[in-house]
Amino acid sequence: MNRKATALDVAKLAGVSRSAVSLVLNGRGDGNVALESQQRIREAAASLNYTPNKIALSLRNRQSRIIGIVSDQVVTSPFDGNIIAGADAVAREHGFVTVVMDTELDGSRDEGAVETLLDRQVDGLMYVTVGLRPLHVPANMERVPSILANCFDDRPEAGVGAVIPDEVRGGREAAEHVMSLGHRDIAFLAGDSLTPAAPRRIEGYREAFRRTGQPVNEARILQVGWDIDAGFHGAMKLLDGDGAAHRPTAILCANDRLAIGVVLACYRLGLSVPQDISVMGYDDEFRVAKAMVPALSTMALPLREMGAAAMTALLGDVTQHRVQLDDHGTPGGSSTETMVPCRLVVRDSTGPVPAGR
Amino acid sequence: MNRKATALDVAKLAGVSRSAVSLVLNGRGDGNVALESQQRIREAAASLNYTPNKIALSLRNRQSRIIGIVSDQVVTSPFDGNIIAGADAVAREHGFVTVVMDTELDGSRDEGAVETLLDRQVDGLMYVTVGLRPLHVPANMERVPSILANCFDDRPEAGVGAVIPDEVRGGREAAEHVMSLGHRDIAFLAGDSLTPAAPRRIEGYREAFRRTGQPVNEARILQVGWDIDAGFHGAMKLLDGDGAAHRPTAILCANDRLAIGVVLACYRLGLSVPQDISVMGYDDEFRVAKAMVPALSTMALPLREMGAAAMTALLGDVTQHRVQLDDHGTPGGSSTETMVPCRLVVRDSTGPVPAGR
DNA sequence: TTGAAAGCGATACCAC
DNA sequence: GTGGTATCGCTTTCAA
Numbered sequence A, B: 001m002n003r004k005a006t007a008l009d010v011a012k013l014a015g016v017s018r019s020a021v022s023l024v025l026n027g028r029g030d031g032n033v034a035l036e037s038q039q040r041i042r043e044a045a046a047s048l049n050y051t052p053n054k055i056a057l058s059l060r061n062r063q064s065r066i067i068g069i070v071s072d073q074v075v076t077s078p079f080d081g082n083i084i085a086g087a088d089a090v091a092r093e094h095g096f097v098t099v100v101m102d103t104e105l106d107g108s109r110d111e112g113a114v115e116t117l118l119d120r121q122v123d124g125l126m127y128v129t130v131g132l133r134p135l136h137v138p139a140n141m142e143r144v145p146s147i148l149a150n151c152f153d154d155r156p157e158a159g160v161g162a163v164i165p166d167e168v169r170g171g172r173e174a175a176e177h178v179m180s181l182g183h184r185d186i187a188f189l190a191g192d193s194l195t196p197a198a199p200r201r202i203e204g205y206r207e208a209f210r211r212t213g214q215p216v217n218e219a220r221i222l223q224v225g226w227d228i229d230a231g232f233h234g235a236m237k238l239l240d241g242d243g244a245a246h247r248p249t250a251i252l253c254a255n256d257r258l259a260i261g262v263v264l265a266c267y268r269l270g271l272s273v274p275q276d277i278s279v280m281g282y283d284d285e286f287r288v289a290k291a292m293v294p295a296l297s298t299m300a301l302p303l304r305e306m307g308a309a310a311m312t313a314l315l316g317d318v319t320q321h322r323v324q325l326d327d328h329g330t331p332g333g334s335s336t337e338t339m340v341p342c343r344l345v346v347r348d349s350t351g352p353v354p355a356g357r
Numbered sequence C: 001t002t003g004a005a006a007g008c009g010a011t012a013c014c015a016c
Numbered sequence D: 001g002t003g004g005t006a007t008c009g010c011t012t013t014c015a016a
Helices: A007-014 A018-025 A035-048 A054-061 A081-093 A107-119 A139-143 A167-180 A197-211 A228-239 A256-268 A303-327 B007-014 B018-025 B035-048 B054-061 B081-093 B107-119 B139-143 B167-180 B197-211 B228-239 B256-268 B303-327
Strands: A066-071 A097-102 A124-135 A146-153 A161-165 A186-190 A221-223 A250-253 A278-280 A298-300 A337-340 A343-345 B066-071 B097-102 B124-135 B146-153 B162-165 B186-190 B221-223 B250-253 B278-280 B298-300 B337-340 B343-345
Touching: A007 A018, A007 A035, A018 A035, A054 B054, A066 A081, A066 A107, A066 A303, A081 A097, A081 A124, A081 A146, A081 A303, A081 B097, A097 A107, A097 B081, A097 B097, A107 A124, A107 A139, A124 A197, A124 A303, A146 A303, A161 A167, A161 A303, A167 A186, A167 A197, A167 A250, A167 A278, A167 A298, A167 A343, A186 A197, A186 A228, A186 A256, A197 A221, A221 A228, A228 A250, A228 A256, A250 A256, A256 A278, A256 B256, A303 A337, B007 B018, B007 B035, B018 B035, B066 B081, B066 B107, B066 B303, B081 B097, B081 B124, B081 B146, B081 B303, B097 B107, B107 B124, B107 B139, B124 B197, B124 B303, B146 B303, B162 B167, B162 B303, B167 B186, B167 B197, B167 B250, B167 B278, B167 B298, B167 B343, B186 B197, B186 B228, B186 B256, B197 B221, B221 B228, B228 B250, B228 B256, B250 B256, B256 B278, B303 B337
Parallel strands: A066 A097, A066 A124, A124 A146, A146 A161, A161 A337, A186 A221, A186 A250, A250 A278, B066 B097, B066 B124, B124 B146, B146 B162, B162 B337, B186 B221, B186 B250, B250 B278
Antiparallel strands: A298 A343, B298 B343
16 A cells, blocks of 8 residues: 555666666667666566556646546436447547546536546547537637537537437438338337437438338327337327227337337237337337347447547547647647448337238 | 646746745735735736646645546446446545546456556545446555445455445335235346345345245245346246236336336236236336336435445545555555445335235 | 756745 | 745656
8 A cells, every 4th residue: 555666766676767767668778778777677667566657647748648528417327328438448449548527417517527627637528418419519628629429519610520320311211121111101209309319310200201202291200208108108199099090000219218118008009019010219228129028129329339439530639639739730620520320220129011001 | 729827827927936826826825925916816817717737736746636436337337327426426526536447347357447547546446336246356456545336345354345225125125115005925026146136135025024924935036137028028927827816916126127027018918007916116217217107116226325425435535545644554444334225216006905915 | 878957837845 | 925946756858
């Protein structure tokens, strides 16, 4: 539990100067330090269990090798944690560490979080949200290289780059999947439009109809909410009462939880999934979609990939930034919006359209 | 985007020395610095937007004000994120920041994560797990004040303190809840015994029977898994086939997902919840238990409180530790195991036992 | 080949 | 009341 060894301790033990220790341990020993000394230094370092003090390094190099991540609610919510995991994995590979500050959906804490991180001299910043949404970028964020993951700059000419899922395409491909199984009367259940995820997925759904020249029945689009109960009641509205001939044969849901509600409603009404009705989720939520009965066909969000892509781009900017600081040039940073495609996962909740429909 | 202002910049602008700046900005100006100078210093600091460089501070104070958190899978899993949120909130209140390293269930990465954190000079360490479990404490963890949250030292005489939920009591109180509604034939569905959560909750269930002098029907205890499908198939086994008189009237589940599966099975069999059968979950999972149809009665895990309690204890140790280092005394650290009670949440999935049972 | 010294940014002691 | 100076641990340049 005693104080960690410093380079000076190693130097003393090896009988050389601090400089020599530094050179050798950073691989610049050859040609500068006698081989014999090198050997002694390495042994001393090993026996003292020496590792350089990162704080001193940071001060010296003016680079903390810390990336600050501001999250709106990713830490507490069951969703999207994989964005951070993917980002963190890439950071780790490059010798960076991430510090996450979660504002728990309190937008007024944004500035403070960025401030705290900046005070800690982070080399870059990432903002991650639960669910796609426009972001009012915190004022000070642009003082260091920055990137957004699962959100996008709400200003018309995006200042900060972003990595987001291609929701329109996801919605379209979900619809195309059930269409390929022969379905024509397809309902879409989504949450409110507070997040653009809902309208974009719905837009994709419409696109699928347009592409095949079929009319879109707007009455089949229900924006009910995001949770199990919303799916349940939405499905009841679609399925209960009317005769079988007037029911949709497939229900597309904007997330897996809605799909759970839909399946609950089906069972309650004595309908089989997918024999009587096909149900699709969205997200491929871990240990949910796969574990449902029946296992849910769904559109997987590429969370890990998004996090990794965002961090890769950010670290690129960070490096670039340092070069430019040295050159006294103007720091740039890509402000592009990268779309990552979703992935169709076919399981057991979707099947051929019932005969006669 | 230009370099941040330093104390020297402030001193120059105010026409004083760095020391004066330091004193004034740390509230020790009165009696040391002329009031006029103080004023000028404050103005200069404000106009330059000066905030001290935390890295330099850390080096100087030999205290990083960073707490390292190692997590086995909390970041990616939908569970237990609130432990970290609770811990982080307390840390923030005290001017600390947390760095989370998630090993994604790869135990071989434990040592490395601790090493990385230690290199960063963290002032303390916390290990957080998804689900209660014994932990093989990483070797170097004890080099700084440490604490475990939701896990406990696997060595007989616990070296590292821990904060864990009182699972036995939770299981007992869940059983007592349905007993108070008149139920006698109560089943318990849990996951494997890889985590002590299952056996402990089951132990509580047994305890409830013992306390009322009733025999425990071991055949009613099924260890089937942790996910929706496990709950579904477990419930089918309990409910299908046998006449109504041989069915349990209540099913206690060791988490909310199992309960979802149970309700799915009930609906499939044409049974109503809670009229025909009462179902209870465990965890009070966010946006799941409350959103189920019917809303789930459940036993809430005090995740936030656990995280907060663990961090509070840890920061206490960290402070204590510093004092003792100065005193050249031996660092202590509480190695106690703190049990936090779970909280019964009654919603709509449990009701009076059906007439005649 | 080696070691001495400067500097990264901030604090605190101690002369003046 | 004020400012010079050592210190935290490390890297890097420059002389010897």
